[in-house]
Amino acid sequence: MPHQDLQLLGHDCGSCPIRHRAVCARCDADELQQLEHIKYYRSYQAGQTVIWSGDRMDFVASVVTGIATLTQTMEDGRRQMVGLLLPSDFVGRPGRPAAAYDVTAATDLVMCCFRKKPFEELMTKTPHVAQRLLEMTLDELDAAREWMLLLGRKTAREKIASLLSIIARRDASLKLKSATGAVAFDLPLTREEMADYLGLTLETVSRQMSALKRDGVIGLEGKRHIMVPDFDLLVEEAGDDSDGGFLV
Amino acid sequence: MPHQDLQLLGHDCGSCPIRHRAVCARCDADELQQLEHIKYYRSYQAGQTVIWSGDRMDFVASVVTGIATLTQTMEDGRRQMVGLLLPSDFVGRPGRPAAAYDVTAATDLVMCCFRKKPFEELMTKTPHVAQRLLEMTLDELDAAREWMLLLGRKTAREKIASLLSIIARRDASLKLKSATGAVAFDLPLTREEMADYLGLTLETVSRQMSALKRDGVIGLEGKRHIMVPDFDLLVEEAGDDSDGGFLV
DNA sequence: AATTCCGGTTGATCTACGTCAAAGCGACTT
């Protein structure tokens, strides 16, 4: 079984520090066999649109590698990102024929798609899958609510710090230096995408990034590589009172 | 069977214009019987706190009558509402021991609670319940994402208009005059609660309400009774491009 | 090596909304 299958199915992550989000982490062999029959892979280049809001969507999918975004757009062009999909995250809604948001590849992207009809059938037969999906959806709902606090009440500086710590936490390379409290990672988003995530303009994002750099909270190498000397300090800047963003 | 049971179970709403959200709209008699055994009712007065964030929570529940809010608070007191629970909405997360948000009664409130342990067991046995819960959670996720667009990108005036149209849409009294495009309803929230919903201050809420009144978009009778002469105009003010906020 | 392009930075200015403060108003208490 190729690597991405393992990742998708959640069996290579015994030491994964974050809650694992793949669809069928607890499926048995027979169920896996059935999923095997209805799945196929699709690749997208960075910047490519996966689906437009309103399009017919006859599959559900899981991100294998790369990053995708969900965004909403108003008639006059104002845009708000409403979802950031990292590897193992799930897209698509059983029981809805059309996509509700634009899905875009932020980086080169590989998705594992399941044909919707048979997936839904599998869901009615195997309680595991529905329950796992419920768990994942509840996690997403929690993330959305954390995000709402960010959008509604945080300052620009706090928003940036929050986003950086969210990305750092979900990025595997985090593990490299975690003992010392220092972290380094590559930003998968442009300044504009960050702005769409945070409900800011790209200019404000740029200014606040510079400010965090000036104040020694982060280091910048080029435009994308972020070095965080003290992760706790970053989290403090983010203004979070939660237990690091992962409840339970 | 008393009225609230009927409402909870979703059997008195054949003509309900909004998507019905009760837990067990599709349960069979046997399942209902089991739910019957693990449920009890609780009442709260307006303003009373149902649960504090972090508290042990050994039940899940469904709102029977009244309105409850979910809010998050930062250390320095900034507050953001992240959920508004109307009758038939569900609170609580199977599989999590503690509450993640403050739950407060915005009006006098009756909730139908299910003891968590047996509810979870019922869920593993009856696919209906898990699937219904998944559906409801996905609806909530959609609402949260619509809300994120509001918080991140809408102006104060648009935010107010959006909130009013959301409440109007979910309020039963809406039906009374819908043929003419006119609607009237009572606001269940104080200005401060509206502000917490919208990521604004209560002063800005008050000013924008006055502005909408001055411009004839709404009429105010006292502080709480809202009359909307032309619902489409209100929706236009809200800046929504969606199909009225209810996706398929 | 020059040109273009794209994403990013920085500066000057504007404005929507927040902050602080005072006063209105209906409901309840004495």
Next chain:
DNA sequence: AAGTCGCTTTGACGTAGATCAACCGGAATT
């Protein structure tokens, strides 16, 4: 009738972040 309490409105003023505009710098193109 007067006082007080909670909620709301309104005004004067301040500011964080938006807007508009110029410029920068690396990578790809010629």
